[in-house]
Amino acid sequence: MSTIAQQGAAEHRMPRDHFLNAAYTIKSWLLTMDHKRVGLLYLISITFFFLIGGTFASLIRLELATPEADLMEADQYNVAFSMHGIVMIFFFLIPSIPAVFGNFIMPLMIGAKDVAFPKLNLMSWYLFIFGGTFGVLTTLLGGVDTGWTFYTPFSSTYSNSNVILAGMAAFIAGFSSILTGLNFMVTIHKMRAPGITWFKMPLFVWGMYATSLIMVLGTPVIAITLALMMVERGLHIGIFDPALGGDPVLFQHLFWFYSHPAVYIMILPGMGVISEVIAAFSRKRIFGYEFIAMSSVSIAVLGFFVWGHHLFVSGQSIYAGMVFSFITMLVAVPSAIKVFNWMATIYRGSVSYDAPMLYALGFIGLFSVGGLTGVFLAIMGLDIHMHDTYFVVAHFHYVMVGGAVTAFMAALHFWWPKISGRMYPEGWSRLAAFLIFAGFNLTFFPQFIVGYLGMPRRYHVYPEEWQLLNIMSSAGATILAAAFIVPAIYLAWSLKNGKISGPNPWRATGLEWILSSPPPEHNFPTTPIVEEEPYDYGEVIDNPVHEEEHEKEREHA
């Protein structure tokens, strides 16, 4: 396999001044107004929460290795899966790509000096940490057992766990997400350099725009929902308690009005990353640019019309269910448009298989499986059989881990040289990508089968005949956990010992690659003026002489 990294023979030197060595004090990090440093603060924080969430996941798979309850009792198991969900969703997946790479890369991509509101940006991180503190506190005090969905009246009346603390954690983290989305929207609207019109923006920026739209429109509703749930738990007014005249289904409506679009908060940035990576490693202009851009926006908008498919068996009216079912299937259309366009981009491209591309290819396959099984679940009749089984668990892990986390890894490997100025070891990075892909499939594919056979989610015991499939799943989880440790080690190693990458190790297009790696503290000395289309890879292949000239030009810059 050829990789781009192997082709780059030139020796590079680290730039003399960059944003990382601009200042070393703790204060220069904790009070930073630099979007790049804020991005890194997020990277460190979400890695911490990924570890917590991953620990709970390990406990779950350990317990499920045997049909009996040997590691945990039912109550403890409830806490394990609830905390796994809450931490992973609110504190890892939702901030993952937007808060880390959206912050770090997006302003560079559009040639901006910073995001529109740098102070607000830093404040978002502090809110995230404040919310996260509540999350950690919940864990230390024994966790919460309502599931990440906080369904009433269990959460508001019957649960004996730390519901209010966990609710506060999600509530506060929500405001961090709102402010980030708001900041990004204004940045994309108002801070683009001359020449970057809407349809010349990199597709990652389109992905961030669509994501921000959901963050801004949806997140306030979850905030108010959780607030009402906490009021109900404190005062027992009866807002969601059927015994007192309330309607628990109303809670589910309000909850999923945000929480379904939130799934697209997790996947849309990933799709943006994949569009960048596929084009760069196929050395081709992206196929169907406008379609990919518009499908991001239409997924974001359509995503607000489908929440009722979580309520098919909750007592929602059948007529509402039919409409929700239909619109849910429509979401498959823009998603498929993206997949076809990526395939068409790869087709007859000059593809190289560096680690980011391996993750991107994995993403396409895993996301397709996750998306198509979503269409199964959108069918009301089938959903009655599958609802709350491991089929659902496997489906959304294919989208969230196979999709969002894989895309996060792709982004990390694609932009790591830009962030750190150094390359990671190639062989190890490709090995890790394979291991994650294999471990992931071994973990979650058996869950489709065991779910279809009828194993319900959220139980710590199960009949013996399902043990083989569960052991496969637990074995896969072990591989997956080990595979995530590998990048952590070599990325840390590369910070000191990695080969110096130079400004553009992938020879990719885009404004972020004309800057030195790591970028200077003040992004662009002069506002750049862009005349080219995005993803202008065509000439690169056809005319190698031209390419060399470009190289010189870049060094000049």
Add this chain to the structure above:
Amino acid sequence: MSVSTEAAAHGHDEHAAHPEYMRHQFDDMDQQNDAASLGMWLFLLTEVMFFGGFFLGYSIYRSEYYESFVIGSQNLDVFLGGLNTVALITSSVTMAFAVRAAQLGKKNHVLIFLVLTLVLGLVFMVNKYIEYSHKLHDGLIPGYNFLWTGLGDGQTIQLFYGFYFCMTGTHGLHVLIGLVLIVWLLIRVWQDKFTTEYYAPIENFGLYWHFVDLVWIFLFPLLYLIGGLAV
């Protein structure tokens, strides 16, 4: 990718000429003002969705327990509610005049109108305090001590009061935050921080204040006027 690196008109060398109120990430004041205004509108959008959750819950239970909502509503003081409506609308117009004075660069007028807005906001809060303490006295605070002795189903009447307090409470919190911000603005105006080119904080606070007024415009008929008024 060929990117021209020639200095755009508002390049680095102009830096020295920038006024202190211009933030470094912007190229010029137009861009800064536009960004601030768009940011404020997007923030109000999130506020609409935030209150939207209340309005949804309110509407569902109102249609379900209409009788109880009528009883609960008729127990509210329409006079005080109406007075508050007038106070907020008036404060909205004084705020609009404050922004206008800022646009024209008339410092004294800005101060006068901001103080008027502040006073009217305080009137609103005092009224709200009177209303709340009456409810407290009558045992109508939802929760374990809720006491309903009149006609009707006490449980669902409590639901009405639950929404009444959640909605007016959240709204009142917004008024309170607004009052604090007015004081902050007053200090900034006093210190001559604003010019006819840079008055975005006053203008954007105005947007916030009008939004608070808007919410009340809907809360008043929804909470105080259900099922008609007995004359």
Add this chain to the structure above:
Amino acid sequence: MTEHAEHDHQADGGHHAEGGHGDHHGPHIATSANYLTIFTALLVLTALTVWAATLEMGFLNTPVAMFIASVKAILVILYFMHLKFSPGQTKLAAAAAIFWLLILLIITFFDYIGRTWQDNPAGW
């Protein structure tokens, strides 16, 4: 909107030197008379909504009250908040707020109304 964004970054040096706020969206400064007219209208509508509540209109009471409130809201948004004189993207943001609020309200209500059809198939 594309053109608008380009305009904001207009790269000709003379643009700012010449005339401060150029041709594009300088601040709209309303007249005092305009504000006072709107203010009067808002007060009249408030009185109207209280008066309308005293009338026996059956199921119409709520729609009438909501209609009056909406008119008041539109007046505040257009004139006090200057939406009428704002750039397209601001109008878009305001429209989005109303649109998404309606999604939340209407679709959820559709479920609640649909449930009564289910109990009474003849009503469908």
